[in-house]
Amino acid sequence: MPNCRAVFSSRFCERQPLETLNFLFQGTLAAAAPVNLLYGFAGVLLGTLVGVLPGLGPAGAIALLLPLALHAPPLAYLIMLFGITYGAQYGGSTTSILVNIPGEASSVITCLDGYAMARQGRAGPALGIAAFGSFIGGTLAIFGLAFLAPALAELGLHFGPPEYAALMLFGLTALVYLAHGPMDKALLMALFGSLLASVGLDPLTGTPRFTFGILILRDGVGLTPVVIGLFGVSEVLLNLEAKTGEVFQNKVRGLLPTLQDWKDSAAPIARGTLLGFFIGAIPGLNVVIATFASYAIEKKISKHPEKFGTGAIEGVAGPETANNAASCSGWIPLLSLGLPTGSVTSLIFGALMIHGLAPGPLFIKNSPEVFWGLLGSMVIGNAMLLILNLPLIGLWIRVLRLPYFFLFPLIILFGIIGTYTVSGNVGEVVITIIFGLVGFLMKKFAYEPAPMVLGLVIGPLLETAIRRSLIMSRGSFAVFVNRPIAAAFMILALFMLLSPLLTRRRLGQEIIEKLEEN
Amino acid sequence: MKKELVISTIWLLLALYLSVAAYQLSLGSFGRPGPGFFPFGAALAIGVIALFRLLGAHGKKPATTLATSGSEWRKIVCVIVGMAVYAFLLESLGFAVCTFFLMAFYLKIIALQRWQLSLGFAFAVALLAHIFFDRLLNAQLPRGILESLL
Numbered sequence: 323m324p325n326c327r328a329v330f331s332s333r334f335c336e337r338q339p340l341e342t343l344n345f346l347f348q349g350t351l352a353a354a355a356p357v358n359l360l361y362g363f364a365g366v367l368l369g370t371l372v373g374v375l376p377g378l379g380p381a382g383a384i385a386l387l388l389p390l391a392l393h394a395p396p397l398a399y400l401i402m403l404f405g406i407t408y409g410a411q412y413g414g415s416t417t418s419i420l421v422n423i424p425g426e427a428s429s430v431i432t433c434l435d436g437y438a439m440a441r442q443g444r445a446g447p448a449l450g451i452a453a454f455g456s457f458i459g460g461t462l463a464i465f466g467l468a469f470l471a472p473a474l475a476e477l478g479l480h481f482g483p484p485e486y487a488a489l490m491l492f493g494l495t496a497l498v499y500l501a502h503g504p505m506d507k508a509l510l511m512a513l514f515g516s517l518l519a520s521v522g523l524d525p526l527t528g529t530p531r532f533t534f535g536i537l538i539l540r541d542g543v544g545l546t547p548v549v550i551g552l553f554g555v556s557e558v559l560l561n562l563e564a565k566t567g568e569v570f571q572n573k574v575r576g577l578l579p580t581l582q583d584w585k586d587s588a589a590p591i592a593r594g595t596l597l598g599f600f601i602g603a604i605p606g607l608n609v610v611i612a613t614f615a616s617y618a619i620e621k622k623i624s625k626h627p628e629k630f631g632t633g634a635i636e637g638v639a640g641p642e643t644a645n646n647a648a649s650c651s652g653w654i655p656l657l658s659l660g661l662p663t664g665s666v667t668s669l670i671f672g673a674l675m676i677h678g679l680a681p682g683p684l685f686i687k688n689s690p691e692v693f694w695g696l697l698g699s700m701v702i703g704n705a706m707l708l709i710l711n712l713p714l715i716g717l718w719i720r721v722l723r724l725p726y727f728f729l730f731p732l733i734i735l736f737g738i739i740g741t742y743t744v745s746g747n748v749g750e751v752v753i754t755i756i757f758g759l760v761g762f763l764m765k766k767f768a769y770e771p772a773p774m775v776l777g778l779v780i781g782p783l784l785e786t787a788i789r790r791s792l793i794m795s796r797g798s799f800a801v802f803v804n805r806p807i808a809a810a811f812m813i814l815a816l817f818m819l820l821s822p823l824l825t826r827r828r829l830g831q832e833i834i835e836k837l838e839e840n
Numbered sequence: 841m842k843k844e845l846v847i848s849t850i851w852l853l854l855a856l857y858l859s860v861a862a863y864q865l866s867l868g869s870f871g872r873p874g875p876g877f878f879p880f881g882a883a884l885a886i887g888v889i890a891l892f893r894l895l896g897a898h899g900k901k902p903a904t905t906l907a908t909s910g911s912e913w914r915k916i917v918c919v920i921v922g923m924a925v926y927a928f929l930l931e932s933l934g935f936a937v938c939t940f941f942l943m944a945f946y947l948k949i950i951a952l953q954r955w956q957l958s959l960g961f962a963f964a965v966a967l968l969a970h971i972f973f974d975r976l977l978n979a980q981l982p983r984g985i986l987e988s989l990l
Contacts, residue, residue: 371977386978506889510851513889517858517882524865524875531865531875532858555923562915562950727951728961731943734919735969738926743979751927755920762916767847785878797871 349694365402369409423554435637446577459643463650475658483790488811495818496618515777538749551757587639594643602648616644848894855887934984
């Protein structure tokens with residue numbers, strides 16, 4: 323790797339695997355010092371808490387703790403901040419599974435099968451596999467981070483606008499597998515989601531778009547109020563409308579995943595780890611994309627894709643693993659290149675700078691005790707989170723035994739708090755109400771919310787990437803196929819779109835549905 | 841008229857409106873795409889799909905139905921009205937007071953519980969939510985008329 327040598331010290335590039343393991347071991351020992359353990363535990367606990375609570379994200383918690391940087395020991399303080407970020411990924415799945423409100427945007431896709439499992443009395447296995455998957459994905463990703471950070475950072479540098487655009491288009495092909503019903507409806511929702519994402523100031527020119535003079539819309543339509551409305555509020559409306567009164571099956575079937583659940587989840591967890599790790603390492607890509615991609619792949623290769631969306635444990639195991647793996651590898655652009663790629667990494671960047679640490683190509687060489695200490699703390703933190711989360715499953719199950727007339731006001735209240743605290747503006751609550759109604763009507767007319775969320779997430783990235791690519795190429799669309807990485811993603815996207823026709827599985831399913839409709 | 845026809849027509853009109861609005865934002869050129877370029881493409885695609893659905897909707901039976909019972913609609917309207925009033929009053933009355941009234945309203949009006957239970961539940965939730973979110977998590981929720989007390 324000649325380029326790598328130019329960027330990193332030769333000693334770093336030529337490090338032997340055993341030497342890396344030794345560094346990781348030393349880092350784990352450093353992270354196991356009592357003060358570091360204490361700060362680490364506080365971090366993962368706070369992270370779980372903000373992850374469970376919709377709207378309260380890790381960025382807010384880290385921002386609140388920034389003043390502590392001047393008083394706390396540097397490594398312990400950074401261990402706590404890192405703990406908040408991956409702790410939030412653990413907590414995010416809880417409300418998705420229990421009440422269909424994603425605690426974090428990266429847990430949106432968990433709603434599809436996790437909530438369905440909860441309604442069937444299988445909230446325990448869903449929560450359990452989410453915790454185990456998160457632990458496995460997170461821990462393996464740390465090893466990946468230790469061994470592959472420089473190489474992946476190098477790969478990330480090869481991603482220009484055409485590669486991003488091709489990758490986003492590849493991501494959109496996930497729609498084929500996200501949709502339970504007709505593809506055209508899913509496509510409509512995804513396009514509508516990407517149009518929603520264009521509300522606000524144009525990212526390249528700053529021109530206001532579709533704001534209608536409303537101040538809050540200049541910042542765009544936020545993901546949190548839309549998701550809480552589409553999933554949480556609409557679900558409450560549907561449940562209240564149903565005459566049966568029983569939302570969750572009273573009989574709870576097990577608190578932990580069964581052997582069969584493990585058999586079904588093992589491969590999705592392995593795939594989710596790999597996928598999440600590599601997607602997370604690409605600068606600027608959202609953890610959410612890793613979860614959607616994982617779900618799409620699991621559904622694509624499943625022998626029973628029709629069970630997805632109705633409580634398939636693979637639909638929980640894959641994405642929940644992917645989001646933790648992506649959350650870990652998401653540090654690669656920051657630590658190896660000095661690129662803060664989102665609000666959380668920007669805050670951590672600030673925290674590192676406060677302590678005189680400069681993230682970038684020389685960070686690992688100049689501050690090895692911090693780099694390896696942080697990696698070691700993530701190994702310990704993931705174990706802490708597993709120990710912390712498993713006993714909580716019983717408690718969460720009891721929540722579902724509450725009569726629904728107590729539960730639904732609390733769901734609405736948590737939804738309101740979650741949206742209000744995003745920006746401290748009641749306009750966000752109004753957006754939640756609107757999308758609650760939209761979600762209710764969508765479900766009535768068999769339109770699915772997940773493709774719309776995918777459009778909302780991918781829309782801004784896709785638009786910026788396409789426009790920048792066209793500016794780069796002076797209007798030539800060939801730019802998307804004459805660069806190797808972009809061309810590879812385009813071919814993959816085409817394959818994903820055409821493969822159902824080749825296998826005839828989806829085609830057959832659609833024909834049956836059309837016959838039933840007629 | 842069949843529901844699918846109505847919905848597809850709504851999609852088509854929406855696409856038409858959005859494509860005109862996007863066009864007015866300036867499409868630019870392929871070499872220099874303007875702010876309306878991407879929304880215009882998305883709106884156009886919505887329009888095409890909606891048109892196909894509209895053409896395909898003829899002769900189909902409606903697959904879905906909306907709720908018809910008055911009491912069902914009443915519950916849905918109450919939930920939405922409760923949230924809207926909460927949002928309207930949140931910054932003037934404050935989080936704790938609004939939460940108390942919202943919880944009491946939902947339990948009494950929607951769940952048809954006894955007054956004592958509704959008020960007791962509402963008080964407990966408002967108090968615990970205030971302690972947890974405002975005090976412990978410092979979640980920046982408005983205190984409103986109880987500013988001096990809390």
